[in-house]
Amino acid sequence: MPLTDRAAAPDRLDLPELTGVTWRPLERADAPALYTLVAAAEDADAQPFRTSLPELEEAYDAPGQDPATDTIAAVDDDGRIVAYGGVAARPGDESVVRVFLHGGVAPDRRGRGLGRAVVAWMTGRARQVLAASDHDLPGRILTYLEDGGPAAERRLYERAGFATRRYYAMLRRDLAEPIPVVDLPAGLRLQPWTPDLDEAVRLAHNDAFRDHWGSEPQSPEVWAHGRTLFAPQWSSVVVDPAPDPALADGLDAETRAHVEAGGALVAGYQLADRAEQDWAVQGYTSGYTETLGVRRAYRGRHIAPALLAAGMRAFAADGMQYAVLDVDTENPTGAYGLYSSLGYAKTVGSRMLSIEV
Incomplete structure (x- = not known):
């Protein structure tokens, strides 16, 4: 079966519907606000690393990603970004067409459905990216999580159909x-x-x-x-x-x-x-x-x-x-x-x- 069919991509990908937030794509001008969210999440989750602002700015230009269609942000009534997600393919894949997922939720807004909405949107968008590929190859939608990170985050992905395939040290x-x-x-x-x-x-x-x-x-x-x-x-x-x-x-x-x-x-x-x-x-x-x-x-x-x-x-x-x-x-x-x-x-x-x- 061609990847176009195997991807089971949604014909239409609507923005999530949650009260108290407005959804839109990320923009380059969002980098400082996104950095604030990412830093708060990494602190709360005791991650063994920290993401710098220049890294986030560079990520906006990632090959295989169009921010207008491949990113999403939840903005609250005060204009604060409280959740985000993005998908990126890798031009040049020859044996497996991969789509990488990255996202997060502000620590003080967790447990309200934002994470579930972001993962669902990213997975749907990733399936659309796979379906649009002109390669008849296996496809892979993937993300990386720290072993010491929140167990709830891993369960979120597992409930969306993800399974652990590889371990790193x-x-x-x-x-x-x-x-x-x-x-x-x-x-x-x-x-x-x-x-x-x-x-x-x-x-x-x-x-x-x-x-x-x-x-x-x-x-x-x-x-x-x-x-x-x-x-x-x-x-x-x-x-x-x-x-x-x-x-x-x-x-x-x-x-x-x-x-x-x-x-x-x-x-x-x-x-x-x-x-x-x-x-x-x-x-x-x-x-x-x-x-x-x-x-x-x-x-x-x-x-x-x-x-x-x-x-x-x-x-x-x-x-x-x-x-x-x-x-x-x-x-x-x-x-x-x-x-x-x-x-x-x-x-x-x-x-x-x-x-x-």
Whole structure:
């Protein structure tokens, strides 16, 4: 059955009807008010992170989202935003068409049906987005929740048909402990990330995560988005300046064309974020490894530990107390074991919930 039919999308998606609030799409000018709501919710729920205002402003321009049709806000009689929701697809998905949900309710307005209304609207809109896709692929409507978050929020999604599909762990590593020195094989070069290498890093990422559950290739548009917290001074890559010609057959067409045009071949990368807004709630300063990847043809050559060690040294040199990252607990590359061997230990967990279409 085509995704258009499987999506079971509503022909018409009416705004919720609840007394005391007016519903409308979010607008760019709403960012400060939305930040106030999000900050209050994260405080009330004792989330292990905080969302910054620049992140919310950047989210307005998320690829695959039209705020006019893909967002919703509940505004009370005083003009205050008391609930919100949004859906976003990811251009470039090749094996599963995904629609991501994000929303929340002001702590003092919970228990009045706002959360249920937002989840119902987001799910209906996500089904419409799937139905409009021109790909005849499986579909997935998904959201992420912290394990330590409100149980009522998880029950809300479960009652709407969502089920937990994947678990994640946040790990940290004390930078006061000795940082290992990891030697790379001859011919490979570890160097700082630079803008001219970013396209080569994107291509390496798409190859590295091709065998990861739930991961899809990132288009240039998606790859360039979400850089508000990016810390280039903490990020590094491993380049193969003279790749073995035998590797050419194993490279995807896009990478092959890039290299033949004179572009670098990135074998692995570690991209870091500086999330200063998290430090107060964490109780320590940290550098966050947002993405770590190694091309499949280069695995087993100590590239990942070398990149992690380089990241730790960069964090420590900047006065950070811990190195932090998140990992899929069922990562097929054995990443969890690698992190443990380098001294990382779990602090908190999260999960992905989805409706599979």
